[in-house]
Amino acid sequence: MKPSLKPSRSVSLNRRSFLKTALVAAAAPLVVPGSVLGLNGATAPSNKIVFGGIGMGNRAMFILPNFLAFQEIHFVAVSDAREERRQNAKKAVNQHYNNEDCREYRDFRELLAQKDIDAVLIATGNRWHSTASMFASRAGKDIYCEKPISLTIREGRELVNTCRRYGTIYQSGTQRRSTESYSFAREMVRQGKVGKVHTVEMQLWEGASIPHQKPTAVPPGWDYDMWLGPVPWRPFVRVRVDGWPYFWDTGEGMHTDMGCHYTDQMQWVLGTDDTGPVEFEAADLVWPDPKKFMSETAISGTFKYRFASGVQGIINQRGAFKDRYIRYIGDEGWIQVDDETDLVTAEPKSILQAKQAGGVSWANAGAHVRNLLDSIRSRTPTKCNPEVAHRAQTICEGTTIAARLGKKLKWDPVKEQFDNDDANRMLYRQPRAPWRV
Amino acid sequence: MNLFLNPTMKTRSLGIFLSLLLLNTVPAADLTQLVADAAKYESGGPVEPLREFERLVRESGGNAAQRAEVEAALAKLLAPKSTFEARRFACVQLANIGTEASLPAIEALLKDPATTGIACLALGSNPSPKVNDLLRAALGSVSAMARVQLLVTLGDRADTAAVKSLVEFTRSADPATVDAAIGSLGKIASAEALAELATLRQRGDLEQAHLAAKASLVAADKVVQRGDRAAAVGIYEQLLAAAQPAQIRRAALEALLRLDDDGGEKRALEALRGTNVVLKPSAIARLRALKAADASEKFAKEMAKLTSSEQVLLLESLAARNDAAARAAIADKVSAEDAAVRKAAVVALAGVGDAASVPVLAKALNAATNVDEQQTIEMALASLKGGDDVDKQIAALLQTASVPKPGLINVLSRRGNSVVVPALLVEADSTDAATAKAAFRALAKLVTPESLPVFAEKLAKLKAPEAQSVAEAAVAQAVAKLPEAALRSEIILGVLKDRAKTVEGRCVIIGLLPVCGDAKALAAVKSARADQEPRIHDAAVRALADWPDASATDTLLEVAQTAATDTERVVALRGCVRLLGTPGDYSAQEVAARFQKAMGLAKNTDEKKLLLGGLASVHDPIAMKLVEPYLSDATVQAEAAQAAVTLAPHLCGASRDATKSALQKVADLPVDKRLKQTASDLVDVINRFADFITAWQVTGPFLQQGVEGSALFHMPFPPEQADAKDVKWQFMPAGTSKERPWLLDLGKLYGGNHRVAYARAWIHSESEQPARLEVGSDDGVEAWFNGQVVISANRGGDVAPGAQKANVTLKPGSNLVLLKVVQWTAGWGFCGRVARPDGSTLQGIRVEANPPK
Structure with missing residues (x-):
């Protein structure tokens, strides 16, 4: 397979394609978009918010019902670099509305050019999150984007700037902020029920190792160039594509992919949403055996942070999927949320007396979507706005860089700079054109 | 020196080796070989050379000489003879460490469209100013596709010297080139770039103007950062012009609102008075951030x-501002004509309102036109701040408002202030069922111990018969909230004595005695059972059947024995079955004995079926003995078979032969096919137990918060102490997996991570003889044989039969085997057998789960 530098069609869409998409929009089913009625601002509560989906893989299909469940959302289009995923998503949307109206696009920029679309659900692989979000923001769309917000710290900051620049309403898919159990834990910590918090301990599961495999032809129906997006071109290797979370330029490992859920919680509870730790460290790292595996990211390890206040954060990447939790430890007790079961435990147990039964777990993102819709209407920030999401992800990135360099790093959360030149060089990766921040 | 990594890959284990390596520069021969190996890399091939390069990059930080050698080696890896993937890898590394030294090697990649991307990746963060010279120089000699990459990279590097070239490329016929060039002008934002962007915005080409507008937003941000606020305002005001696309105008307005000296107040008000529907929401949102005191007004x-x-x-x-003017404006809109506005005002008032809002909301409640609106207002009333004053005002509405009372009572309930209990007690006397129900439900939540007798009296004198069941449940709930049984009894027996004067009233209060649940209450029920009034007698029997613990069991058996009617006997037997199924002070044998007695009292098929169902929950071999005779009774055969099959997994370990015998009978009966199949399958599993010990008693789980399984292994818990009391042992359900019939699944029994369980069994031997104890465990295990530790393995992993072995000597009589099985994470279980010293089956021994008598 030859390397390709082929830009994925024109970035700005030329006149002809613009007209084409405009005509498609004109011929589309009549759903009065919010923008016509002043959404992007002034939608009447009864008006629909018109959505499109970018990246319609497993996660998108898992979360799509949470969007379709809202009467005020009308989902009109889907986009994916993979034909079968497009068709699958289109079928699901059409089945929901009992019609054949859902439009499909291989190139998400065509979807973004649709004037009837107010907002997008972005559930691509992680390599695309910040770039696709920036393109959406520049196109005037509001955004629900799966986590993590970016794969480099500077990209994350650029996305924060872009959303601020365009007044874009952005919700990061760190939906645990909208669940009962985590809100309760936060409230208890904020009320001082565990005393002064000195440690936040988190656990997520061990990462996978991806075996060696030779390149093959790109399967029919795939636009592999678009799948890669801003990532430097490399040949199509099925296990590498399917195992994208375990390579530096597409996923950065489970600690980054999943860890940002927990660092987001930690930031929320500690009240550090606009700043972050001052020190990063990684230890006890176990890497894939290069004799057997081509994957790059750590299987297990311990990732530590220290805030200026002295509070320590620790993510243990170990154990099984079901073993994940977050625990706030103070000088008078602790409170823990078990992520698998949503069970809250605490010491002293009296903390739990205020806990109400019920509530939805992380698996239901409905309340998080609700928060986005309210923010779109009122043009006010979401719970997981870009700054919040960027700061949570910065922690994962900081420890990832510490792990890759094998060094403890000091971090200036104001200047967003390390005390180490090598680390600062890793704040950004030049994207493959035509994609740009 | 061998440069390659130890494949165990534990970073810390390499520390010494790496330190030694870093004392000196890397031998040139080794690097040459490393380059040669890495140059062949293609996906699917060995990655060790790449990992080694990564290590050298990592470890050379701070060592200029070695870093220079590594950079030079990576530069060599860029040679044309290297595979694309090897060169890609080298560029990824050089992106992090490249200096001016590697520029010549990278320059060659710039010109090949296939490698321009990875070259720019390597150059993007290279601090050398010569990078920009390279990029600019290459612009004229590459394909259009490659040029886009160069233009984007120049923009990211904010190369002001590139502006002239960028301006030229804005005239290109290639849309991607134009887009990249204009975008980069925005990032550079020099005076020259700003001027070009201004020109492009006004040139008349709509596409280019739109691109320039977007780039100008980026540029204006940079102008603000440079401190030139006036210039930035000039750009934004042009972008706010009506001709611009909606998202550009909104972006410009929001930027201007942030920059304005007055926080954007004047400009936001102008937008509010304007006609642009896209801009108004941004203007309205700005109100939240305005500092001026009169902004709300x-x-x-x-x-x-x-x-x-x-x-x-x-x-x-306005609600977000929550000042006086805001609250007044919100209150004004509670009576708005438009329903959506009214609702928004009510919801806003819920957040900012206080006692002064009660009359406003009360008026709205009276005027509400539908249930939804009424409920929204009630929710707002429930949310109002202001303490007792608000609650009393709302309680007063019960007498004055023309709206249905249940809604207001629900509001008081949600607010949760006991100050309104007197008002609610009045409503409990209502003849309207809905009002009475709401009052009783609210009182269940709010009533205090002092007013509980009056509350119970309201139940005894209930005036709305349709509210009977709700009222009973509410009073029972209120009584149950009192933590001490003695106080519960005192209050309810007091009501029975002094306040319940009618037969109906006494019956209702007797029905509350199970909630009291102590000996005094039980005595009162027994006494009521002797009452000559049949309704009181019936109420007492039902109270006994509802009793919360097994202390009423024997009385119920007596009732069943002496019952005057079939109904009374059935009520009593049902009560017995329920109580014998609850955890209590009775041993399994005592429970079984009572079932045996109850069986003797059962007079018809339905009653026998009821008792067989109850027996299925008694996990003791006696239960199977009681069930087995009924397998031959055609009238209850199906229920007996179901009970036997339900009991079997719990008993087939402790009572292997008896369970197997019962199951074999079930398999031969004319009962449900699936039941027969289950019985056959269980027999099959029992046959596979072989000489594995299945008769165990277990206890657990034991844990200590924050202590992991591997550490719990070293912590002794009560079962390890000879004189331990309060250790509750239970029979271990045997395994039911055909593939692993020997596996005893503690995870299924107890669940959880980082905890400990103990298992014990007695091996009876006729004589002293040598033997071997074999144990498998998930995770750690410690084994005592007759009190001596014989196995100790603090390890993780799955159960493997015989993974741990110890030679032991069986003494004549009983020999105690005690296991401590430690759970880390995931699976949790064990297996064990006592064999001959060579591992073959040891004949003639007997295993018991019960302690020797």
């Missing part, structure tokens, strides 16, 4: 000119 004055959806947004912004 100024914005509220615009309310009437706005559409209803805009009014909704303004109400939300």
Whole structure:
């Protein structure tokens, strides 16, 4: 397979394609978009918010019902670099509305050019999150984007700037902020029920190792160039594509992919949403055996942070999927949320007396979507706005860089700079054109 | 020196080796070989050379000499003879460490369209100013596709010297080139770039103007960062012009609002008075951030000119400010004509309102036109701050408002203030069922111990018969909230004595005695059972059947024995079955004995079926003995078979032969096919137990918060102590997996991570003889044989039969095997057998789960 530098069609869409998409929009089913009625601002509560989906893989299909469940959302289009995923998503949307109206696009920029679309659900692989979000923001769309917000710290900051620049309403898919159990834990910590918090301990599961495999032809129906997006071109290797979370330029490992859920919680509870730790460290790292595996990211390890206040954060990447939790430890007790079961435990147990039964777990993102819709209407920030999401992800990135360099790093959360030149060089990766921040 | 990594890959284990390596520069021969190996890399091939390069990059940080050698080696890896993937890898590394030294090697990649991307990746963060010279120089000699990459990279590097070239490329016929060039002008934002962007915005080419507008937003941000606020305002004001696309105008307005000296107040008000529906929401949202004290008043004055959806947004912004003017404006809209506005005002008032809001909301409640609106107002009333004053005002509405009372009572219930109990007690006397039900439900939550007798009396004198069951449940709930049984009894027996004068009233209060649940209450029920009034007698029997613990069991058996009617006997037997199924002080044998007695009292098929169902929950071999005879009774055969099959997994370990015998009978009966199959399958599993010990008693789980399984292994828990009391042992359900019949699944029994369980069994031997104890465990295990530790393995992993072995000597009589099985994470279980010293089956021994008598 030859390397390709082929830009994925024109970035700005030329006149002809613009007209084409405009005509498609004109011929589309009549759903009065919010923008016509002043959404992007002034939608009447009864008006629909018109959505499109970018990246319609497993996660998108898992979360799509949470969007379709809202009467005020009308989902009109889907986009994916993979034909079968497009068709699958289109079928699901059409089945929901009992019609054949859902439009499909291989190139998400065509979807973004649709004037009837107010907002997008972005559930691509992680390599695309910040770039696709920036393109959406520049196109005037509001955004629900799966986590993590970016794969480099500077990209994350650029996305924060872009959303601020365009007044874009952005919700990061760190939906645990909208669940009962985590809100309760936060409230208890904020009320001082565990005393002064000195440690936040988190656990997520061990990462996978991806075996060696030779390149093959790109399967029919795939636009592999678009799948890669801003990532430097490399040949199509099925296990590498399917195992994208375990390579530096597409996923950065489970600690980054999943860890940002927990660092987001930690930031929320500690009240550090606009700043972050001052020190990063990684230890006890176990890497894939290069004799057997081509994957790059750590299987297990311990990732530590220290805030200026002295509070320590620790993510243990170990154990099984079901073993994940977050625990706030103070000088008078602790409170823990078990992520698998949503069970809250605490010491002293009296903390739990205020806990109400019920509530939805992380698996239901409905309340998080609700928060986005309210923010779109009122043009006010979401719970997981870009700054919040960027700061949570910065922690994962900081420890990832510490792990890759094998060094403890000091971090200036104001200047967003390390005390180490090598680390600062890793704040950004030049994207493959035509994609740009 | 061998440069390659130890494949165990534990970073810390390499520390010494790496330190030694870093004392000196890397031998040139080794690097040459490393380059040669890495140059062949293609996906699917060995990655060790790449990992080694990564290590050298990592470890050379701070060592300029070695870093220079590594950079030079990576530069060599860029040679044309290297595979694309090897060169890609080298560029990824050089992106992090490249200096001026590697520029010549990278320059060659710039010109090949296939490698321009990875070359720019390597150059993007290279600090050398010569990088920009390279990029600019290459612009004229590459394909259009490659040029886009160069233009983007120049923009990211903010190369002001590139502006002239960028301007030229804005005239290109290639849209991607134009887009990249204009975008980069925005990032550079020099005076020259700003001027070009201004020209492009006005040139008349709509596509280019739109691109330039977007780039100008980026540029204006940079102008602000440089401190030139006036210049930035100039750009934004041009972008706010009506001709610009909606998202550009909104972006410009929001930027201007942030930059304005007055926080954007004047400009936001102008937008509010304007006609652009896209801009108004941003203007309204800005109100939240304004510092001027009169801002709420100024914005509220615009309310009437706005559409209803805009009014909704303004109400939300006013609520966020929550000053006096905001609250007044919100209150004013509670009676708005538009339903959506009214609702928004009510919701806003819920957040900012106080006692002064009660009359406003009360008026709205009276005027509400539908249930939804009524409920929204009730929710707002429930949310109002202001303490007792608010609650009393709302309680007073019960007498004055023309709205249905249940809604208001629900509001008081949600607010949860006991100050309104007197008002609610009045409503409990209502003849309207809905009102009485609401009052009783609210009182269940709010009533205090002092007013509980009056509350119970209300139940005894209930005036709305349709509310009977709700009222009973409410009073029972209120009684149950008292933590001490003695106090519960005292209050309810007091009501029975002094306040319940009618037969109906006494019956109802007797029905509350199970909630009291102590000996005094039980005595009162027994006494009531002797009452000559049949209704009181019946109420007492039902109270006994509802009793919360097994202390009423024997009385119920007596009732069943002496019952005057079939109904009374059935009520008593049902009560017995329920109580014998609850955890209590009775041993399994005592429970079984009572079932045996109850069986003797059962007079018809239905009663026998009821008792067989109850027996299925008694996990003791006696239960199977009681069930087995009924397998031959055609009238209850199906229920007996179901009970036997339900009991079997729990008993087939402790009572292997008896369980197997019962199951074999079930398999031969004319009962449900699936039941027969299950019985056959269980027999099959029992046959596979072989000489594995299945008769165990277990206890657990034991844990200590924050202590992991591997550490718990070393912590002794009560079962390890000879004189331990309060250790509750239970029979271990045997395994039911055909593949692993020997596996005893503690995870299924107890669940959880980082904890400990103990298992014990007695091996009876006729004589002293040598033997071997074999144990498998998930995770750690410690084994005692007759009190001596014989196995100790603090390890993780799955159960493997015989993984741990110890030679032991069986003494004549009983020999105690005690296991401590430690759970880390995931699976948790064990297996064990006692064999001959060579591992073959040891004949003639007997295993018991029960301690020797």
